[in-house]
Amino acid sequence: MKKKLWDPVFGGVVIGISIILTFYVAGRGLGASGALTAFAATIQNILSPSVTQSSQYFSKYFANGANPLDDYLVYLIIGVMIGSFIAGMISKDMKLEVLKGPNISNKGRLWYALAGGILVGYAARMARGCTSGQALVGGAELSVGAWAFMFSIFAGGFAVAYFIRRQWI
Amino acid sequence: MIGPLVKNGIISDGVNTLFAVLIGMLFGYALQRSGFTNSKKIAGAFYMKDVDVPVVMFTAITTASIGLWGLSLLGLIDLGKFYFLPSYLLPMVVGGLIFGVGMAMGGFCPGTSIAAMVTGKIDAMVFVGGFLLGSLLFGDLYPLWDKFYNSGANGVWRIDQLFNINVGFAILLVALLAVFGSLGMRKLQYKFWGKND
Numbered sequence: 001m002k003k004k005l006w007d008p009v010f011g012g013v014v015i016g017i018s019i020i021l022t023f024y025v026a027g028r029g030l031g032a033s034g035a036l037t038a039f040a041a042t043i044q045n046i047l048s049p050s051v052t053q054s055s056q057y058f059s060k061y062f063a064n065g066a067n068p069l070d071d072y073l074v075y076l077i078i079g080v081m082i083g084s085f086i087a088g089m090i091s092k093d094m095k096l097e098v099l100k101g102p103n104i105s106n107k108g109r110l111w112y113a114l115a116g117g118i119l120v121g122y123a124a125r126m127a128r129g130c131t132s133g134q135a136l137v138g139g140a141e142l143s144v145g146a147w148a149f150m151f152s153i154f155a156g157g158f159a160v161a162y163f164i165r166r167q168w169i
Numbered sequence: 170m171i172g173p174l175v176k177n178g179i180i181s182d183g184v185n186t187l188f189a190v191l192i193g194m195l196f197g198y199a200l201q202r203s204g205f206t207n208s209k210k211i212a213g214a215f216y217m218k219d220v221d222v223p224v225v226m227f228t229a230i231t232t233a234s235i236g237l238w239g240l241s242l243l244g245l246i247d248l249g250k251f252y253f254l255p256s257y258l259l260p261m262v263v264g265g266l267i268f269g270v271g272m273a274m275g276g277f278c279p280g281t282s283i284a285a286m287v288t289g290k291i292d293a294m295v296f297v298g299g300f301l302l303g304s305l306l307f308g309d310l311y312p313l314w315d316k317f318y319n320s321g322a323n324g325v326w327r328i329d330q331l332f333n334i335n336v337g338f339a340i341l342l343v344a345l346l347a348v349f350g351s352l353g354m355r356k357l358q359y360k361f362w363g364k365n366d
Contacts, residue, residue, distance in 0.1 A: 008221040009351075011203030012228020018196040019233035024240065025180070025188045027173025028252040030196060032280030033304070040301035041308065056315070057308035075186050079193020080200070080280065081287045087201035088288035096289040099208045099276070106291075113208070113292040116275020117282070117299020118306070119267050124279060125307035126318060127264025128257065131278040132196075136226060138254045140233035142327040142339055145256025149265040154215075154223070156269020161215040164274055168212045 003091035019137055026072060029141075031133025033124035035077035038068035040121075073133075101168040112167050172246040197284050206285035208276025208292050215273045218362050220354040227347035234340050256323040263317075275299065 006014075022030045041061045045052040052058045061068040068074075088094040100109040124130040127149050129138065135153065138146020171177055175185040203225050204210045213219030240246040272278055275296045277285060282300065285293035307314070329339035 005204040005221075006199070006202045008203060008224040009228050011199055011221075012225040013232045014199040015196060015203075015225065015229035016232025016236065018192050018199065019229065020236040020240070021192045021195070022189075023233075023237055023251060024172035024246055025174050025192070026185055027176045027250050029254070030192065032278070032283060033300075036279055036283070036297065036300050037304040037308070040304050043301070044305055044309075051309060055309050055311060057311035072186070072189050075189040076193035076196070077283060079190035079195075080197035080283055081193075082190070083194035083197025083199075084201040084206060084284035085197075085287045086194070087198045088206070091202065093201070093206070094288050096291060098291045100292070101209065109292055110295045112274045113276065113295040114299040116271040116273070116277070117296035117301075118303035119271025119299075120275060120278065120296075121271075121300035121303020121305075122307045123264045123266075123268035123271060123303075124300075125264075125304050126314065127261045127268060129254070130268070130280065131226070131272075132280040134254065134261070136229050136233070139226075139230040139343075140237060141253055142234065142329060142336070142343070143254050143256055144326045144328060144331050145258055145261040145323065146254060147328065148256075148258055149261040149268075150226070152262045152265025153269040153272060156266040156271075157215040157273040158269075159266075160270045160273050161212075165216070167274075168209060168276075169216055169218065 002093050015136070016140070019140055022076070028072065029133060029137030030076055031073050031129060031137065032077060032080070033121075033130035033133060034073040035071065036121070037125060038071055038074055041068055101166070103169075104167045109167060112164065171244070172240070173250050176250045177247070196280075200281055200284040201288065205281040206288050206290060206293070208285070208290070208296075211278070211281060212273055212276045215269075217354065217357045220351075220358045223354055224351045227351050231340075231344045231347040234343055238336065238340055253325045256326040257319070257321055258323055259321045260318050271303075 041058045098106045098109055134146050135150040170179055174180045210219050211222055214222040241248045277296045282293045282296045329336045
């Protein structure tokens with residue numbers, strides 16, 4: 001049987017402590033989207049260097065022989081994968097599966113996941129970060145932009161929730 | 170030992186990298202144990218069906234805010250050596266709206282999708298694939314939104330500056346918002362969906 005989840009307040013405190021630790025040790029916040037974008041840029045640079053070199057945005061990633069995967073956030077995300085894997089093993093929540101509501105097929109759910117991923121991938125770059133690096137870290141820094149970003153996330157989610165309810169409830 | 174340790178020369182870059190992995194492990198462990206590898210649970214926030222996601226977010230922000238400020242008051246960290254995120258108000262609002270739509274559709278945000286992917290969640294793997302495409306779309310077609318992306322550069326702009334209040338008071342407001350926001354949303358969850366769902 002799966003182990004019981006943490007109380008959300010306890011979970012929030014532990015995540016808050018991990019933010020404090022990155023600042024105490026490295027003088028910066030944590031984040032998730034930066035590593036994924038570095039990974040995307042690296043794959044594209046291998047498959048099609050010319051597209052990457054002509055991209056005003058991605059050419060900077062590789063300027064002067066730089067390797068975007070040699071980055072603080074990439075090491076952090078490797079840790080996230082190890083930590084979540086350990087937690088999944090310990091709590092016996094380790095199974096190939098598609099999670100969804102009862103009123104949609106697996107295939108339908110995966111199309112939504114793909115579309116949602118594309119939108120989030122685009123939006124995280126537009127907002128210079130995601131729920132981790134921008135909303136949580138920026139929120140803790142009292143950044144006005146981060147708080148505006150966070151409220152906008154919930155506004156966008158609530159606005160569209162009704163129309164896609166088939167997927168979840 | 171006064172932080173940030175690496176910028177104060179107390180630890181090397183290599184040790185800092187090791188700590189990055191260790192802190193990431195704590196973060197990933199906490200995401201999984203909070204149930205954030207479950208897309209249904211995350212999306213539930215947008216139906217007020219399961220408000221754990223906003224409760225965790227509120228708590229994490231408040232904890233980190235009080236912790237960082239407290240450590241600086243105790244002289245244990247040097248805020249002057251921090252990297253603070255700059256605000257670009259309009260791109261962040263528009264980005265947030267699109268992000269929210271994508272999060273409700275996809276059931277994940279970037280961090281949770283990575284955590285969920287390694288525990289076998291197929292929807293998370295597909296979401297990550299979509300994320301890679303979406304960020305390439307942004308970067309490869311960058312000239313289309315270059316101007317908007319860089320509009321309204323507000324620099325480091327904090328709530329205490331916006332309202333012209335003391336930093337400590339601003340953190341107190343954040344804490345109050347977190348407590349009453351969490352309690353209020355939990356109340357709505359019970360009202361709409363009952364207590365045992």
